[in-house]
Amino acid sequence: xxxxxxxxxxxxxxxxxxxxxxxxxxxxxxxxxxxxxxxxxxxxxxxxxxxxxxxxxxxxxxxxxxxxxxxxxxxxxxxxxxxxxxxxxxxxxxxxxxxxxxxxxxxxxxxxxxxxxxxxxxxxxxxxxxxxxxxxxxxxxxxxxxxxxxxxxxxx
Numbered sequence: 001x002x003x004x005x006x007x008x009x010x011x012x013x014x015x016x017x018x019x020x021x022x023x024x025x026x027x028x029x030x031x032x033x034x035x036x037x038x039x040x041x042x043x044x045x046x047x048x049x050x051x052x053x054x055x056x057x058x059x060x061x062x063x064x065x066x067x068x069x070x071x072x073x074x075x076x077x078x079x080x081x082x083x084x085x086x087x088x089x090x091x092x093x094x095x096x097x098x099x100x101x102x103x104x105x106x107x108x109x110x111x112x113x114x115x116x117x118x119x120x121x122x123x124x125x126x127x128x129x130x131x132x133x134x135x136x137x138x139x140x141x142x143x144x145x146x147x148x149x150x151x152x153x154x155x156x
Contacts, residue, residue, distance in 0.1 A: 003040045004090045007137050015088045015098040022061045023048030023139075024106040025146035026073055028124055033143065034108070035133070036068055037121035044133040046142060047071075047119070048101065061104055069122045070114035073106035079146050080154030087138050103142045 006012030023046040026034040036047050049064040051057060058075040065073045080103050087099040113122045125133070130143060145154050 001040060002092045005041060005043075005136050005138075006088050006090065007084075008086045012086075012088050013090055013096045015085070016094075016096050018098045018100050020051040020057075021048060021099075021101040022051060022057055022064060023101050023103045023142060024061050024065045024073060025079055025103055025142060026065065026071065026106040026108055027146075028108055030124070030126075032124035032126050033130065033146075034065075034069060034071060035123055035125045035130075036115075036119035037123075039118055039120050041136075042120075042134070043139070044121075044125075044135045045139045046103070047122075048103075049118070057102060058104075061106060065106065066111065068116050068119045070111045070116075071122075072109045072111040074109050076105040076107050078153045079103040079105055079142065079150075080156070082138060082142065082154075082156050084138065084156055099138060101138075101142075103146070105146060 035044050037044050047065045047068040051060045083100045085098055088096050090096045
């Protein structure tokens with residue numbers, strides 16, 4: 001399923017749903033950030049996805065990172081809650097979802113990089129190379145907050 005992200009766009013369609021999503025800010029021992037290139041919109045992003053019934057946020061994060069990247073992680077702390085109503089995601093099935101994503105700092109514990117049906121590329125990206133990638137502004141904000149190592153979580 002393809003998606004189109006609208007960010008601060010007055011011509012964006014109105015949201016008709018909201019769901020809980022998680023994303024992982026994961027840095028390895030070399031200071032590189034784990035990123036994927038999404039198959040649905042061709043943008044680079046932090047790995048993550050939707051919370052499923054019967055699981056906790058932490059379980060969803062661990063599952064999504066493993067599914068999309070092959071990397072095993074443990075959740076370390078909350079970076080922020082991102083629920084900007086001016087960011088909507090339109091899917092080709094007619095759903096238009098308001099952003100609601102909880103970003104966590106995670107620590108890699110094992111696994112091997114691999115792609116999935118949701119990730120056409122998986123990389124450990126050096127911090128100085130992130131600006132060279134096509135990253136959506138909402139993901140860029142999470143990355144900025146992750147590298148800032150803020151004293152308290154971000155709430156929007």
